[in-house]
Amino acid sequence: MIEFRGIRKAYQTGSQTLEALRDLTLTIGRGEFVSIMGPSGSGKSTLMNIIGCLDTPTAGDYILEGRNVAGLTLDQLSEIRNKTIGFVFQNFNLLPYATAWENVELPLLFNGKNARRRRQRVTELLGSVGLLDWKEHRPSELSGGQQQRIALARALANDPPLILADEPTGNLDSKSGEEIMTILSDLWKGGRTIVMVTHDDRIAAHSQRTIRLFDGMLAS
Amino acid sequence: MNAALFRFFLNEYGKRRKKSALITFALFWGTMCVVLFLGFGQGLTSQARISFGGLGEDLIMFTGGQTSRAYQGLPKGRRIQLYPEDIEFLQKRIPEIGLIAPESYNGFAVSAGRRDLNRTVHGTTAEFAPMRTQIPKPGGRFLNPDDVRDARKVAFLGWKVATDLFGSENPVGKIFFIDRVPFMVVGVLERKLQDSTYQGPDADQIYVPFSSFGQINSQPFLSRIHIRPGDPRQSLLIDERVRTLLGRKYRFDPNDRYAIGVWNTIEDSKEFLGIFRGIELFLGIMGALTLLIGAVGVTNLMYAVVKERTQEIGIKMALGAKRRVIIFQIVLETLFIFVKGAFWGFLAAFNIIHLIRRIPLNYDAFDLGGYLLRPVFSLRTLFVFLTVVGVLIFLSGIFPAVRASKLNPIESLRYE
Numbered sequence: 237m238i239e240f241r242g243i244r245k246a247y248q249t250g251s252q253t254l255e256a257l258r259d260l261t262l263t264i265g266r267g268e269f270v271s272i273m274g275p276s277g278s279g280k281s282t283l284m285n286i287i288g289c290l291d292t293p294t295a296g297d298y299i300l301e302g303r304n305v306a307g308l309t310l311d312q313l314s315e316i317r318n319k320t321i322g323f324v325f326q327n328f329n330l331l332p333y334a335t336a337w338e339n340v341e342l343p344l345l346f347n348g349k350n351a352r353r354r355r356q357r358v359t360e361l362l363g364s365v366g367l368l369d370w371k372e373h374r375p376s377e378l379s380g381g382q383q384q385r386i387a388l389a390r391a392l393a394n395d396p397p398l399i400l401a402d403e404p405t406g407n408l409d410s411k412s413g414e415e416i417m418t419i420l421s422d423l424w425k426g427g428r429t430i431v432m433v434t435h436d437d438r439i440a441a442h443s444q445r446t447i448r449l450f451d452g453m454l455a456s
Numbered sequence: 457m458n459a460a461l462f463r464f465f466l467n468e469y470g471k472r473r474k475k476s477a478l479i480t481f482a483l484f485w486g487t488m489c490v491v492l493f494l495g496f497g498q499g500l501t502s503q504a505r506i507s508f509g510g511l512g513e514d515l516i517m518f519t520g521g522q523t524s525r526a527y528q529g530l531p532k533g534r535r536i537q538l539y540p541e542d543i544e545f546l547q548k549r550i551p552e553i554g555l556i557a558p559e560s561y562n563g564f565a566v567s568a569g570r571r572d573l574n575r576t577v578h579g580t581t582a583e584f585a586p587m588r589t590q591i592p593k594p595g596g597r598f599l600n601p602d603d604v605r606d607a608r609k610v611a612f613l614g615w616k617v618a619t620d621l622f623g624s625e626n627p628v629g630k631i632f633f634i635d636r637v638p639f640m641v642v643g644v645l646e647r648k649l650q651d652s653t654y655q656g657p658d659a660d661q662i663y664v665p666f667s668s669f670g671q672i673n674s675q676p677f678l679s680r681i682h683i684r685p686g687d688p689r690q691s692l693l694i695d696e697r698v699r700t701l702l703g704r705k706y707r708f709d710p711n712d713r714y715a716i717g718v719w720n721t722i723e724d725s726k727e728f729l730g731i732f733r734g735i736e737l738f739l740g741i742m743g744a745l746t747l748l749i750g751a752v753g754v755t756n757l758m759y760a761v762v763k764e765r766t767q768e769i770g771i772k773m774a775l776g777a778k779r780r781v782i783i784f785q786i787v788l789e790t791l792f793i794f795v796k797g798a799f800w801g802f803l804a805a806f807n808i809i810h811l812i813r814r815i816p817l818n819y820d821a822f823d824l825g826g827y828l829l830r831p832v833f834s835l836r837t838l839f840v841f842l843t844v845v846g847v848l849i850f851l852s853g854i855f856p857a858v859r860a861s862k863l864n865p866i867e868s869l870r871y872e
Contacts, residue, residue, distance in 0.1 A: 290774060317774060318777075319776070333471045354460070
């Protein structure tokens, strides 16, 4: 599913060059549930951004589903994010002006799905996270757990094989966090690949394997 | 872009708090200026055309003169007069002439009932009417060929003379006296704008058949010859040929500009209309510049909007929005903001134009009102307006939109 070959990522800050990832090589197989852990500044976020096609490596090859991402245009990267990857963020990142329904509908709009299929899919997704009755509510009218469930529904809109979760329970109380982890586990059991960044060993325990980063390299 | 995205963005726009009241006003004002300026500009040109036409349309006038050069052994300073037989003389030799009419005039005492006046009376033929825009009020007519052939004692009155002689009564069919000879009124001139004259406005003139005029007036020569070319583009050719033929007949140098007088309204109006078109263009540009100020405000607003929504833009990018979707949304919002201001400005200008058009014109003296009180709202105004607005919407939206589409999704997602 994901293959990193000698990935480097360097940031230029003034005269200094900051190496966020140094010659990173790793493979995440289809259907795996992997946690990424490491202290602040270890390169977790950079790694997630590159896996999520939000950023491109300075050097090395990133093969996603057999396709080298390095040479793709911005629009091709957008299309991959839209169809292949579902994002779940720590702070949910829902559009504040849009209702729950509209937030979930957005990736389908970008994918050019027609009105009937959008209606069908959003109904199905909101139903699966138990929030169909909240479809007309805006994010500010929902609890954190509810917002993250909306975000999960949105991540699944185009039925992507890969879910990227960046501290998905970081802003939630433990009960809501457990609910989210249950949904993620179910998704994994349903055959999806899940890559999750976390600080919390108990959360990481839901995954099959943990990748530890330190100073932009694999720690183990 | 598909209709669903359009609806989504429209809906999103509708939900946001608007901070654009001042800009909406600037757009309202700018739009009003564009439409008003275009309307007044076009009104100016069309009024200029109408008032030129008040004297005559496609008309060249010839008068007698005085030679300024010695010619064929004759001294300079000779008086040249035009005579009634010149009409046939010219008509036979210049096939390009469409219409030709003689005109003689002189001051006379005229009276009706107890009213006594002094007015200029003109003798002419039926061809005079179309060339000199002599349109009769309903219920009357201009002089006709039978009047001229039979030397009938009939007259066509300017509308002011008609009032001066007959007050508010309908003068048609009534008798009045020119130098104690009775004439019957057959028609009264419809009111018209007239910016240039030779014996005063047509409103004050009296026209009688050329043959009848000969019976009350002793002077043998003509005051004027009026010619309309069959094709207005041949006005200069006719001008030249008349001077050549008359020069041969009366023995003056055809290039002597003072031997006979020529007033070529066709060439004059070309020049004047050129000036008015220039003014029209200038006004249009002024209007567009006024609207440009509003457009700059919109650009500024849209830059602020892009900054404010950096995080939302980042979210949309993460969810797979392509660059053109981001651009589309920003340009679309620019359009919404523009349409809101422009709609009211347009409506205001449209109503102002139609209210001003209701103000009656002063036909008695040609004044500024004749030019300014008839602004025009035409399809051309609409077309120019829509083009200007369209270009400005695109220009004021596209730069902020492109900036938005170039945002880095990671930084945008982190933006607070």
